[in-house]
Amino acid sequence: MIEVNSLSKRFDETQALNSLSMTVPDGAVYGLVGPNGAGKSTLIRHLVGIYRQDSGEIRVDGEPVFENPAVKTKIAYIPDEIPYWSQSTIEDLKRFYASVYPAFDQEYYQKLSAQFGLEGKQMLRRLSKGQQKLASFQMALAQRPDYVILDEPVDGLDPVNRRKIWGLLMTDVAERGTTVLVSSHNLRELEDVCDHVGIMNHGKMLLERTLSELQENIVKIQLVLPDGKQLPDDLQIQYKNTVGRLQQLILRGKQEEISAKLAESEPLFLDVLPLTLEEIFIYELGGTEHEIGSFVL
Amino acid sequence: MIQINYRDPRPIYEQVKASFRQLILSGVLRPEEKMPSVRELASSLAINPNTIQRAYRELEQEGYICSVPGKGSFVADASDTAAMRKRELVVRLRETADELRKLGVGEDELADCLIGGKGND
Incomplete structure (x- = not known):
């Protein structure tokens, strides 16, 4: 479970998050939506322990995330902009992930890379934006995470790969009860995959419901x-x-x-x-x- | 086996339900045949497994399928589905009759249609 309690964060003049609270139950697929500049990416960077909050509480599996490697190894995160090292190959990246995440599944990794058609010796900087996303998906899924946190995940992917990605994620949810949090502007797609929705604006959570409550x-x-x-x-x-x-x-x-x-x-x-x-x-x-x-x- | 229509305004679980109902009633899925597993459908359609679970639960309540713990879901047996098909056709007939009434077709004329239909068999 991911629990956020009155989280606030200010960057200079900007109040990015304003006493925001949210709950993502175990096994949920949670869609985080909101207009541009609502604070979605800022919130996500707090959830994965990149930012330290000014005030408030963030708990994943009941524990704080910031500077807490034990919790962070259970979380897979794909940022909106992928900041990989320009001199590395996909293989280098895999070695790095495997050394950091104890549950990294080599066999599953091979299956994924066969599906995505990426070769290990390709340089990351030579890949297109979409291919970089695919590479980060294969790293993230092979981590065998309990939590998958995705910021605009299918941005830049073609329809075939988008479907592949959602299919793989949904399989993971069905088989392992993975908890997924995803921010996206593609609401049509979120509607298929999400069972919970949080709508935020101006650094606050406006409403949090199950999708069926919202729609029915x-x-x-x-x-x-x-x-x-x-x-x-x-x-x-x-x-x-x-x-x-x-x-x-x-x-x-x-x-x-x-x-x-x-x-x-x-x-x-x-x-x-x-x-x-x-x-x-x-x-x-x-x-x-x-x-x-x-x-x- | 089933398709989600992205332009269909109905919620996804309704679409899943309706598709299976149709497959069962039209006999594409035979009585006692195994339904695809929740996991298979979630992967192939790329939709939330809870959505499929919900569709299956409601199909079971309505008597179209039955679930066997540990084995999965199966299409209910023939007499049930025939009864269901009958019920569905009656509903459709009523809807058609309502529409005809709105178009100004009188009760006598409606009755004639039905009796005439019988005679033509």
Whole structure:
């Protein structure tokens, strides 16, 4: 389990993290989302023990991470920008990883490198950005980590390799109960792989939910009512937009209950859809008008 | 075996459920045939294993599959799936009838359609 309690960090004038708390349960695949500059990468660098916090607590497996090698060997981390040494080959990098991480699995490593098609004697600096990501994935997965922490992991990867990576990670989750934390702007992809979501902004966690809680308690509706009919008044309307006779609503509540309620007013047209993670994100964070902001909270 | 449609607005577990339901009802997956394991599906579809677990759990509650501890999940036996198929078709028929009513087709005309259908068999 990863637990963060009132974590704060300031860089000069910038309050990067502002009393942030979060919990990532064991075996969860946790998607960390937020607009650019929300503090996601800063938070992640605290979780893996690169930054020391100004105040607050970070515990992984119940222990603090900073300067704690015993905990760090259980964590695999892939940063957004990969800072590998320019004079090394993939083989050198593997030797380094194997010497640092006690659980490093040589056999599994061979399988991974066969899948990714990278040759050991290739110089890291000669690899493309995507190939460097693949190389770091094969290092990270061969560590046999309990925690995998990924910052924009599939950035720069082609669709085939993206699928390969997610497939491998999901296999690891199914077989070994690995806990995964991933930050990404590709919400469509997060929706497939995550079961928990944390939305952050301005250095704070706005909300933390399981994906099913998020998606099942809010629906998007388009309907046209016959003349003279009104919407039932016990609906929890979060957002409303009318175009001609067509009303577009975002409602809090379960899909079936809402459909049943709306059926009473005998709509001429009714379309009930769950909200995608992307829509939740946009309505939650993109609303310039006050009424659109924070309806999930 | 099943496909996730990224443009489908339904949640992934619903899609997994619906795909298997269809495969079972149409007979592609035969009664007592073994379902793919959660791990296999998670790897091949690249989706969260908990999502698949949830789809399987609900399919089991609805009687489409049954799980044998330590062995995996299997398609439920034929009489169950036939009953299920019947139920599904009745639902679909009702939906079609509702739509026809909205289009102004009267009850008599609807009844004629059904009786006519029988006669044509």
